Amino acid sequence: MTELLSDTGRETMLAPLFEAGWKMVEGRDAITKTYEFANFVEAFGFMTRAALWAEKWDHHPEWFNVYKTVEVTLSTHDVGGLSSLDAKLARKMDQLAG
């Protein structure tokens, strides 16, 4: 059963993500990062690869794509905030973005 990240869970799991450019969303228990790619095809290719992992893990991003940028927000709707799945998907997205 997915649950909200504990305080210690936040320290250990979110700190590396903040180092990698993720930020907390103002007024929401969610994290966000904006990726900039070389062009639209690279941006959409990233979204395609990330979508396959999101589907595999049944954990989906909130994202907005304009041309070569992809703005990603992660939170776990079922628990109303951040869970370990958000950290896992964030790490995967950073890997996929290269």
Ligand SMILES: C[C@H](O)[C@H](O)[C@H]1CNC2=NC(N)=NC(=O)C2=N1
């Ligand atoms: C029924 C399905 O398993 C759930 O709705 C999944 C789908 N993807 C999800 N994605 C996210 N970000 N949070 C969820 O709580 C969630 N729940």
